[in-house]
Amino acid sequence: MLLELNGITKKYGDFTANDHINFSLNEQEIHAIVGENGAGKTTLMRMLYGMEKPTSGEIVVSGKKQNIESPNDAIALGIGMVHQHFMLFPPFTIAENVVFHNEPKKGWRYDRKKAADEVAQLAAKFGMNIDPLQIAGDAPVGIQQRVEILKVLYQGADVIILDEPTAVLTPIEVKDLLASLRELVRMGKSIILITHKLNEVMEVSDRVTVLRDGKVTGTLSTKETNPEELSSLMVGRELKANPLPEQETGSEVLSVTNIRMKDKDTEKKLLDNVTFQVHHGEIVGIAGVSGNGQSELIQAITGLAPIENGSVRLNGTDLSNKTVKQIRDAGLSHIPEDRYLWGAAKEANLIDNMMMTDYIKPNFQKSGVLKLKAIRKYVADSLKKFNVKATSIDASAQYLSGGNLQKLIAAREIQKNTPFLLAAEPTRGVDIGAMEFIHQQLIEKRNNGDAVLLISSELSEVLALSDRILVMYEGKIAGEFDRNNASEEKLSILMAGGNN
Structure with a gap:
């Protein structure tokens, strides 16, 4: 067993995000974690990567109990994470992004040629077609995804956590990514895949663990299950x-x-x-x-x-x-294709994001004075109807998961009637x-x-x-x-x- 999470619990005040979760990963395995938005998938992996501290439970890596306090600790143990929202420097080249913090030197100076050569060799080794000298911000989304994976490979990761890696990819880019994952496993890596797309789970994973409301509802061999069973475990009912x-x-x-x-x-x-x-x-x-x-x-x-x-x-x-x-x-109402660029103000709270263009309606203002009680009720009712999971309607939109922010935008636009x-x-x-x-x-x-x-x-x-x-x-x-x-x-x- 490469790693184990035993009885992992994470509480935020009275809210339990993860409730006594057991999870394991074998060598050269793709183990998918599926569940609805807010089921606790990302929180669990943030603890494995050292970005969060478990309230209780233990993490065992290669048979030894580990206290992972930070991402640096995780990286030292060979664990890397590719986040849902890319963490690239757009003006930098792909090579500069990959080697950041681990730059090769020539004397005391950064060796650009060596960096580009090393990144090109690493990409070729794992079957990734990239130009190390391309500006990251100019690269298609699918290439940017590969750059994120190359970053953790360059750091020496043997375990790669991928958080919703296909959420912003086109079908062709998804196909390429899944092929890359299979190649990574063939080359000795082990992968934890957080996703909600069951067709991808069935295509590429060896095992799948299902979370619902912070608890494990099943861990199954992918060969012995099907999308209908996984859907039922995810939502607790049969989908109509x-x-x-x-x-x-x-x-x-x-x-x-x-x-x-x-x-x-x-x-x-x-x-x-x-x-x-x-x-x-x-x-x-x-x-x-x-x-x-x-x-x-x-x-x-x-x-x-x-x-x-x-x-x-x-x-x-x-x-x-x-x-x-x-x-x-x-x-016209409009659910935009990019929720962050066009659909939301990330630093504004959920009330402001929900009320965009609606605050001038007679229901919500009189003579320019906002009816705050009516606004708060409308926002709370809308989020409940669309099952947007948030700590508070006063919370900043940047703290919502991508899926929950998408549901908020859909609620806002559909309800405009x-x-x-x-x-x-x-x-x-x-x-x-x-x-x-x-x-x-x-x-x-x-x-x-x-x-x-x-x-x-x-x-x-x-x-x-x-x-x-x-x-x-x-x-x-x-x-x-x-x-x-x-x-x-x-x-x-x-x-x-x-x-x-």
Whole structure:
């Protein structure tokens, strides 16, 4: 046994985050830890990495009880952690990021060439294709993920903890990462994988431990379980299917006509004569590999970036190149694809994040004076409805897990009850229970006669929720399907640039 956690308990006042948890890791094993947001997964691993101190219990590494006081202690024991939110210096090169704090020297000076050579050799050894001289901030997210893994490998880690490593990756990047994990194990490493994506658990792990409300509900051999059993252990009940009932669509809500957008520096076409409509009572899904114009389309519709040509109309009103406020006031709500960049103010509290754009409504203010009691009740009720786990509504948003922040943003935007909702990656980083709930909310909105534009990198999500599906490739609409003749195979062909 490479390491064991025995009876680990972590309390924060009266709140118990981890309750007498037992966990073990074998050599050259991938052991997945799954559970809903707030189940205690990350807290448990932060204790193994020395970022938190257990209230009780013991950590045993290679047969010896260890007192891990800090990440330095963990690293000395060969334990490294790749955090959910990358900890890179964007202006530094990849090599500079990897060797930081362990820089090779030539005399008393930093040896840049040796650093680049060492990082290139390390990457090649583990089958990772990177350029050590590339600026980290310019690298795609999938490459940045590899840099984080290379950092812990450079420190000599034999145990690698990965906290939700695929939360921000595209399907192709996920596939590459999982292949890298298998290569790491083949080369002698052992991996703890924190995730909520059961398909990834089934594909790459050897064992899986399920947490619910801070307790272990099961540890199973992956070969002897299935996603349905794991789901039930995670949420404590059987998940319900969300059927999409047939219904007549109404009049046009969103009309996008021949919009074009190009890169200012390269003149490359980012959107090329994109045209489509969304009607009352329907969900239109957009599928595509990340980087094929989806982000630019979102920004064009919501006013976050100017369009060069064409029009965006909402309920007949031309909103092309209008301000974000003008577009929102016209009846648009928006779950953004990046919850940190566009969706939240991390340092503000949950009240301020929940009330963005709503504080001026008559329910919440009179003559410019905020109705604080009504606001606090609304926020508390919303967080309860969407099961956002937080210590207090006065807490800063930066202390929420990524999944809980996503649920807060979804709650804020869905509850605006606008005629049109643009839902971009609405369930990115959330657990299966929350995913089920958010899907149900989107379907209810559609069933109530509103219009939803769903943009998601999860094909299963697009197929499950959409009445019609559009595929984007290189800034164009490459094809359209209704839900009855769409399939993952047909969509994938168009997403890769093929013909269907």
